[in-house]
Amino acid sequence: MSEVTPIFSLLNISKHFPGVKALDKVQLDLYPGEVTALVGENGAGKSTLVKVMTGIYQPTEGELYLDGKPVNIATPEDAHHNGITAIHQETVLFDELSVMENIFAGHYLQLPSGRLDWKQMEQETIRILSEIEAPLAPKKLLKELSIGQRHMVAIARALSFDARVVILDEPTAALSHREIEEFYAIVYRLQKKGCAILFISHKFDEIYSIADRFTVFRDGCYIGEGKIAEVEEKELVSMMVGRSIDTAFPKTEVDIGDCIIEVKDFCHPTEFDAINFKLHQGEILGFYGLVGAGRTEVMQSLFGVSNNASGQIIVNNKELAIKSPSDAIKAGIVYVPEERQAQGTVLEFPIYQNISLPQLDKLNPKGFLNTATEYSLADKYAKRLKVKAPNWNEKVENLSGGNQQKVVIGKWLATEPKIIILDEPTKGIDIGSKAAVHEFMSELTEQGLAVIMVSSELPEIMGMADRIIVMREGLMVNEFERAQFSAEQLVSAATGMTGELQ
Incomplete structure (x- = not known):
C-alpha cells in the first residue's frame, strides 16, 4: 500500500440487480496526481462502478471514502459537490450552445440580482481553457468544433466543478492520433494539479503510456491491483480474462x-x-x-x-x-457499422427482435408477428456467437459493448449473406471479445464467405x-x-x- 492517502476509495462495493450481481465486493483506490487504469473485459463491472462513484447508482453494500473519511454520494449533484466528475466516450454536450455555455450548463454563475453573470463566466472559461492549454474561443458554437476539441470542452466543464477526481471512460475511442497526443498532455496537466484520475480503456498502448497504477475487474469481482511499471501486458491480459x-x-x-x-x-x-x-x-x-x-x-x-x-x-x-x-x-451483402449503438441496433429492443429485424417479412409472411419463430432464429445465432445474456428477451442496451457487437453480427449472419x-469490428470492445470476433471472422471465411x-x-x-x-x-x-x-x-x-x- 502507498503511504499517501487516496483521495477517493471504494471498499467492498457490491451492486445487485434482479437476477444479476454486477459488482461483488470490489475495491478501488485513487491517488492524488496519479492515473489508475481500471482494466477488464466488457461486462466486468467497470461502467457500474463509475455509476456508483458518480451517484447514479447506490451500492447494495460497501463504503466510499473521500480523503480517508466516509462519504455518501446519493446523487450526481453530490458527486459534483465532492469534486468527482466523469468524462465519457459520448459525453452529452449541446451543439447549439457556445463553449462557455456548455462549460457552465447546469451551474451558471449568477449576479446578486439573480441574472446570469456572463462576464464572470467568460473570464472563468478563459482561465480554465488556459489551464489545459485549449485554444478555443469561449463564444464559439460547439457544433463548429472537432471531436477532439469537444473533449477539451468536456474536460473544461469537469474542471469548472473544481474536480479532484476525474473519471475518463474510453475518452480516446473517436480521436485521431494527433488528438490523442493532445489529450495525453491534458491528462498530464490534471496530474500536476493533483487530481486523482481513473482511466478506462481497452487500448493497452494507452494504458502503458499514461497510467501509474492498475486495478483489474473480472465478472464483477476485484482481481488485483499494482503499479503498471511492474506488470507485463501478458500478465495483465491473463488477469482480465482468466486465461491466456x-x-x-x-x-x-x-x-x-x-x-x-x-x-x-x-x-x-x-x-x-x-x-x-x-x-x-x-x-x-x-x-x-x-x-x-x-x-x-x-x-x-x-x-x-x-x-x-x-x-x-x-x-x-x-x-x-x-x-x-x-x-x-x-x-x-451485409454491413456491420462502426457506430453499432446508433446504426447497428435498436437498443430498447430485446436481443431476439434485433436479430430477426432484417427478416420480418420472411419470418412473418402473413403479416402477423411470430415471436416463437423470431426467438428460435435468435437462439441459433446468439448461441453460435456466445452472446452473454440471461436470455434473448434481454434488452440490447443492457449488454456490454462486446455482446452488443455480437448481436449486430448475429443479425446479419442470420440473413445468410455471401x-x-x-x-x-472491435472498436471499443475488450481483448477477450476482440479475440472472439477475430476467431469468428476466420470461421466465416472457412465457410466460404x-x-x-x-x-x-x-x-x-x-x-x-x-x-x-x-x-x-x-x-x-x-x-x-x-x-x-x-x-x-x-x-x-x-x-x-x-x-x-x-
Missing part, C-alpha cells in the same frame, strides 16, 4: 476461391473517387486509412445507405444496381487480412498482399509519405 490469450489474431489459412464481387470506377461526388477492387470467396480484404480517408463512406455506399455513388458493382458476374440496403441484402462488411474489414488498428488489419487496400482523402493509394505487409509502409501510404497507387 496466446493468439490475438487467430487467422486461418483458407484457399481463396472465385471472385464474388467486383467494384469498378466507384465514385461519389464528395466522398471518394476511382475505387476499384475484387473480393474472393474465403478472403478477408482489409481497408486501412486515417480518420476521414473515405473508407466508411465507400462501405455505406456499397450497402446502399448512400445512393449518390456511381460505378459498377458486379456480384457473381451480374451487375447490380444497389440503391438501398434492402437491395444489398437481397444481393447477399459478403459481410465489418467496419471497425467473403469479408471486407475496415480497421484503423494496424495489428488487427495486418493480423487478419489477406490483402490490404490503403485509402487517403477518398482515394485508393496502395494495395498490399499479405506477404508484403509492413507497418511502416501502411502508415506511410495512409499519411501521404509514399507515391500513389500505380
